[in-house]
Amino acid sequence: MYQLAFKNLLRRKSRTLLALLGIAIGIAMIVSLVSISEGVKARTSEFTRTLGINIEIVQRDASQSSSEIDMDIIGKVEAIPGITAAAPEVYANVDIKGVQIERVRMGMGPPRASNRITLVGIDPVREQMIEGFPTKIIEGRLFEKGKTGISVIGKALADATNKKVGDDITITADEKEYTFTIIGIYETGSPLQDNFIVIPLKEAQKIKGFKSDSISVILAKPASPELVDTLARKIKVLVSGVEPRYTRQMTEQISTFTGQMELMTWVIAGIAAIIGGIGVANTMLMSVIERTREIGVLKAVGWYSSDVLKLILLESLIISAFGATAGLGIGALFTFYLLPAVFPSFMRPLITLDLLLEAVAFALVLGLTGGLYPAMRAARMSPIQAFSEE
């Protein structure tokens, strides 16, 4: 029966190829779009994981770099039972001389390479109490309180600038140059944070143009992760003008966003694949109508209706199986070679085995459903057709 199915498909090669291409394009779209969205998802969950459980307190409706709050809030926050420590941070956007840093973006869109990086000012003692990200030193050491002219930088920044411990790094802010000696390199695994330069708080305040009692954010460490919700509510009530943010809240927002994005990519790709399935249905229907007499002959020589049904379904399954294989190839080629070639710093796409299996299963289901009506129509054909003149 397989040889008959194959030979039937080869009878009109271009028509079969077009139906196959329809499935292939649908599957390729599923593979590439979903793998891109999976990549974004993996990257964002990696990002939120590195944030830890600390509550970030910023000026209401401001971002890290636009926020400005009073230093004495630290005392108010630390007074809340359940908060074990709090640390100030100053965020500033500065330019780095001589190199272009690829900027990590959370979504899709054109990549940007620029010389703009994030500068973070910290109090090393307090930062260690909250186990902040600059404390994950892999080379050298973290600076001590009161020192100036020194910095620790993220590993990605170190790699991009080709700097190591002991080298100087120069940044510019408001057309003024500042030079710091690198005494340590940290690594968090988050491409965002690993591009930061971290310096003592006081110097960051100067660069930012803040007075000594102003900072950008406060990070507050809860005694345990379960307390985060309650503590965030308390902070909101007790401290006016600020907004507590924390990882779970961000994770929820991000996962809602990535979930919607994933659903949308499946819908778009699914529509493409269903159109492919309609192509299979059309091809098989034409083929069945053309072969009316032949199908009559098969029934006249003793084939059951179910045998005819199987033959036609087999043919549409062959189309969709080959279509799916081609689609996986095209999709993988697109996501791993074409996309990075055109957009070098695009989100790393992620093809999982689950995705491949889902795509193939989807193609086979499409083939079966697309072939069902033509197959049933063929199975119902009468053997008398074999005798009738054209």
Next chain:
Amino acid sequence: MMIEAKDLTKIYYLDAVQVQALDKINLKIEKGEFISVMGPSGSGKSTLLHLLGGIDRPTFGKIFINSADVTKLSDTELSDLRRDTVGFIFQIFNLIPTLTALENVMVPLFPRGADLKWVEERAKALLSMVGLKERMNHKPTQLSGGERQRVAIARSLVNQPQIILADEPTGELDSKTGREIILLMKKLNEEENVTVVIVTHDPRVSELTERIIYLQDGRIVREERSYD
């Protein structure tokens, strides 16, 4: 008794017009007979062949094959009958164009493919018997009309049927080739004791058969036997 038809009647509707294709046909065919059915176009001879072979169902009346009532069989049982007991030969050969001669002979048993090797051996033997040993791997388009009908005969024999039903088997052939085909069927009839019923309007065909049944307007009007 191999085949028996009792009051066989077939009525169908063509654009709401009632057509009585067969009108109370009573017919008995013994095992090993070599029969032709003659009559003008529209006399019901093809309809009779369809009913005898279980391809169509009668409106009234009964058909018995080996004493079993064919009209009571399910669709699946009719398929079994067509595959195991009856072999069909068509006027226009009805070969599958994508398959070789050998595969065409094997086609009835494709879905039951339990032992394809056995089927293949039998198909090869049958093609040799009909004189196509050298042309087994040719496709129908590479064969002449007579060769195609020989493939069709081999196909009808693949499952060792007891009855061969042929609908105008020489209609598309020149008279010399047509005669060869009928003589081949005659040889099968004599050597394998297969019952053969040939529908034709060609007297050169019917004169080679033992019994001729004449149909007109769905009724048997005359029977002739040759005693040579």
